[in-house]
Amino acid sequence: xxxxxxxxxxxxxxxxxxxxxxxxxxxxxxxxxxxxxxxxxxxxxxxxxxxxxxxxxxxxxxxxxxxxxxxxxxxxxxxxxxxxxxxxxxxxxxxxxxxxxxxxxxxxxxxxxxxxxxxxxxxxxxxxxxxxxxxxxxxxxxxxxxxxxxxxxxxxxxxxxxxxxxxxxxxxxxxxxxxxxxxxxxxxxxxxxxxxxxxxxxxxxxxxxxxxxxxxxxxxxxxxxxxxxxxxxxxxxxxxxxxxxxxxxxxxxxxxxxxxxxxxxxxxxxxxxxxxxxxxxxxxxxxxxxxxxxxxxxxxxxxxxxxxxxxxxxxxxxxxxxxxxxxxxxxxxxxxxxxxx
Amino acid sequence: xxxxxxxxxxxxxxxxxxxxxxxxxxxxxxxxxxxxxxxxxxxxxxxxxxxxxxxxxxxxxxxxxxxxxxxxxxxxxxxxxxxxxxxxxxxxxxxxxxxxxxxxxxxxxxxxxxxxxxxxxxxxxxxxxxxxxxxxxxxxxxxxxxxxxxxxxxxxxxxxxxxxxxxxxxxxxxxxxxxxxxxxxxxxxxxxxxxxxxxxxxxxxxxxxxxxxxxxxxxxxxxxxxxxxxxxxxxxxxxxxxxxxxxxxxx
Numbered sequence: 001x002x003x004x005x006x007x008x009x010x011x012x013x014x015x016x017x018x019x020x021x022x023x024x025x026x027x028x029x030x031x032x033x034x035x036x037x038x039x040x041x042x043x044x045x046x047x048x049x050x051x052x053x054x055x056x057x058x059x060x061x062x063x064x065x066x067x068x069x070x071x072x073x074x075x076x077x078x079x080x081x082x083x084x085x086x087x088x089x090x091x092x093x094x095x096x097x098x099x100x101x102x103x104x105x106x107x108x109x110x111x112x113x114x115x116x117x118x119x120x121x122x123x124x125x126x127x128x129x130x131x132x133x134x135x136x137x138x139x140x141x142x143x144x145x146x147x148x149x150x151x152x153x154x155x156x157x158x159x160x161x162x163x164x165x166x167x168x169x170x171x172x173x174x175x176x177x178x179x180x181x182x183x184x185x186x187x188x189x190x191x192x193x194x195x196x197x198x199x200x201x202x203x204x205x206x207x208x209x210x211x212x213x214x215x216x217x218x219x220x221x222x223x224x225x226x227x228x229x230x231x232x233x234x235x236x237x238x239x240x241x242x243x244x245x246x247x248x249x250x251x252x253x254x255x256x257x258x259x260x261x262x263x264x265x266x267x268x269x270x271x272x273x274x275x276x277x278x279x280x281x282x283x284x285x286x287x288x289x290x291x292x293x294x295x296x297x298x299x300x301x302x303x304x305x306x307x308x309x310x311x312x313x314x315x316x317x318x319x320x321x322x323x324x325x326x327x328x329x330x331x332x333x334x335x336x337x338x339x340x341x
Numbered sequence: 342x343x344x345x346x347x348x349x350x351x352x353x354x355x356x357x358x359x360x361x362x363x364x365x366x367x368x369x370x371x372x373x374x375x376x377x378x379x380x381x382x383x384x385x386x387x388x389x390x391x392x393x394x395x396x397x398x399x400x401x402x403x404x405x406x407x408x409x410x411x412x413x414x415x416x417x418x419x420x421x422x423x424x425x426x427x428x429x430x431x432x433x434x435x436x437x438x439x440x441x442x443x444x445x446x447x448x449x450x451x452x453x454x455x456x457x458x459x460x461x462x463x464x465x466x467x468x469x470x471x472x473x474x475x476x477x478x479x480x481x482x483x484x485x486x487x488x489x490x491x492x493x494x495x496x497x498x499x500x501x502x503x504x505x506x507x508x509x510x511x512x513x514x515x516x517x518x519x520x521x522x523x524x525x526x527x528x529x530x531x532x533x534x535x536x537x538x539x540x541x542x543x544x545x546x547x548x549x550x551x552x553x554x555x556x557x558x559x560x561x562x563x564x565x566x567x568x569x570x571x572x573x574x575x576x577x578x579x580x581x582x583x584x585x586x587x588x589x590x591x592x
Contacts, residue, residue: 095532097530099526099530101526102526104530106530106531108515183539183540184434184539186443187441195439199438203436203438206437207439209535211534211535214514214515214532217541218540
């Protein structure tokens with residue numbers, strides 16, 4: 001059975017393997033053991049902390065194949081962006097210049113460096129190894145975060161964003177980076193990504209000009225990928241859209257990938273969740289995700305009206321985790337899915 | 342050759358000259374030039390302009406009763422005739438975190454020529470530079486005599502060596518207007534924030550170069566005290582030569 005749980009320190013080796021397989025644009029998963037260890041440590045402390053309002057917490061979730069007892073995917077949540085370092089995006093604007101002499105206007109799309117997405121929660125670090133990248137697993141790992149947020153809304157901001165990796169060409173080069181990033185950063189894309197993962201992101205604000213960049217001056221290849229996502233993320237985008245995320249005017253500074261946003265309370269798995277227990281009849285023919293209401297021992301499993309034995313296994317997984325740490329019965333949440341798993 | 346202010350009777354001859362002559366200056370102004378309107382405004386400017394007022398002044402060169410050239414001066418540029426120019430500067434990209442520092446050139450549209458005088462247009466038959474220089478000399482003499490109108494300096498935007506390539510790299514990409522249709526006023530559709538060299542392709546490749554055809558004019562301007570102050574004409578990227586003051590030294 002596939003299920004989602006918080007990452008633990010013992011996941012380091014598996015996480016490292018995933019980081020090396022992940023695409024270049026996924027800066028939140030650096031290919032560096034020490035950095036990953038720090039991230040794991042921080043995640044463990046975040047899950048364990050008694051949080052009253054979002055702060056410097058970062059949560060990492062593991063997608064686990066229980067039959068092989070191995071970690072096959074990872075996703076994350078940054079509780080509040082922009083606290084320790086600036087959170088940069090390009091804001092895409094439509095700028096009009098009017099000429100009185102000509103009695104006409106000129107509309108130009110432009111990119112302006114922005115920190116407007118600071119102070120929001122961020123769904124980050126999503127990656128599943130190729131072998132396990134199925135629609136069901138993408139659904140499970142992506143939506144499990146929403147069910148965790150549902151159980152602990154006080155840990156997260158009112159607005160949640162999610163960014164998608166932008167388009168790279170057949171040589172794994174980003175046309176957007178080649179046109180924009182290279183000009184201002186004077187370095188290759190992977191080097192900038194490396195600095196992003198290892199150092200403070202404040203260098204982005206130092207090297208990117210404070211003036212607008214006019215899209216029409218960029219090469220056609222760069223213009224074409226602004227706000228476009230990598231084809232491999234089509235499944236993840238579908239999940240985000242069905243959750244209620246909507247496209248914004250923000251794009252990634254490095255690869256021009258799109259940024260989506262949603263009010264926390266509008267997320268579908270959150271707003272449509274139901275409190276259930278093992279005897280709830282509404283689970284009989286339902287399809288969706290089932291999660292316990294714990295933090296450190298959070299578990300989320302797919303539910304599709306399965307056979308009795310599988311049901312028992314699901315409940316054992318959910319309640320087994322809770323039995324180890326909680327004497328009281330926490331709530332369990334069920335989030336229905338319209339299109340199945 | 343007689344050089345004099347244009348009058349109403351010159352209208353038909355001016356139309357012919359504009360149609361058949363060569364623009365030594367202001368090739369992009371010709372496209373929006375309406376002879377009757379410009380002539381009427383010039384007559385009013387000669388009659389009524391005083392102090393710091395915006396106006397245009399047309400002079401013609403006449404040989405044996407035939408108009409062989411015209412020149413138009415603008416006073417108080419910016420209030421009627423736009424005085425937009427690109428200032429060529431530099432931007433510094435520096436990160437203390439990464440210990441890196443590099444620079445690149447930028448073009449910034451601005452209004453710093455506001456209030457100056459300029460030659461907006463000079464058209465001569467057969468591209469005769471001698472006629473052009475004579476008209477410019479007469480124009481400058483007029484400007485010096487009317488220092489009340491031209492007290493904030495004077496400039497001349499020379500035609501670019503690069504032809505349409507500057508417009509194609511900058512103006513056309515910003516406005517989607519092809520070079521053949523681009524006129525002086527289209528600079529008003531440009532953004533006023535800096536444009537970075539890295540996005541301008543070949544637009545800055547001909548920096549500080551004048552075409553051999555305009556070198557006599559450059560020599561003449563430099564001899565009069567004009568100098569290049571890192572300003573480019575926004576339509577074709579031609580170099581702009583400026584004179585801070587037309588008043589004689591010590592005056």
